[in-house]
Amino acid sequence: MKTHSLYERIYEVIRQIPVGRVATYGQIAAIVGECGARTVGYALAALRSDTSVPWHRVVNRQGKISLRAHGSEGQEQRARLEAEGVTFDSDHRIDLSQFGWVGPKSDWRVAHGMI
DNA sequence: CTGATGACGGTGC
DNA sequence: GGCACCGCCATCA
Numbered sequence: 001m002k003t004h005s006l007y008e009r010i011y012e013v014i015r016q017i018p019v020g021r022v023a024t025y026g027q028i029a030a031i032v033g034e035c036g037a038r039t040v041g042y043a044l045a046a047l048r049s050d051t052s053v054p055w056h057r058v059v060n061r062q063g064k065i066s067l068r069a070h071g072s073e074g075q076e077q078r079a080r081l082e083a084e085g086v087t088f089d090s091d092h093r094i095d096l097s098q099f100g101w102v103g104p105k106s107d108w109r110v111a112h113g114m115i
Numbered sequence: 116c117t118g119a120t121g122a123c124g125g126t127g128c
Numbered sequence: 129g130g131c132a133c134c135g136c137c138a139t140c141a
Contacts, residue, residue, distance in 0.1 A: 024123090024124090025122075025123050025124080026123070026124060026125095029123090029124095036123075036124080037123045037124055037125095038121085038122095038123045038124075039123090040122080040123075041121070041122045041123050042120085042121055042122080042123095043122090044122045045120090045121050045122050046121090047122090055122080058122075059122090060123060060124080061123075061124060061125095065122085066123070067122050073122090074122095077122095
């Protein structure tokens with residue numbers, strides 16, 4: 001599976017996040033296994049607005065929307081998550097112990113050479 | 116090829 | 129628990 005760039009593979013992992021769940025940048029990086037959390041952030045920053053990647057399900061380690069916050073996109077991310085049942089506390093944070101993604105099944109990783 | 120550009124996270128105080 | 133540093137790395141012009 002080297003037909004796609006590293007960014008493409010990062011997006012592939014993000015597509016595995018189920019509705020109503022969120023993952024952190026570091027978690028995505030750990031699954032892909034060839035980059036740091038920051039690189040995942042860079043990959044998301046490169047996305048277009050018409051992408052099919054559910055980028056809104058990715059938040060930082062604190063369960064907060066990191067995005068160029070304050071902007072309209074931050075509002076959209078929160079709106080999309082709430083529409084999927086994810087709740088935010090008074091500090092705009094998501095309870096990762098409740099909505100955090102457990103990660104892809106091991107057989108998925110094997111199928112994608114990420115094991 | 117060189118330099119600029121970013122959606123982060125761990126550590127130490 | 130918060131804040132300041134620093135490390136990290138693929139893309140693109």
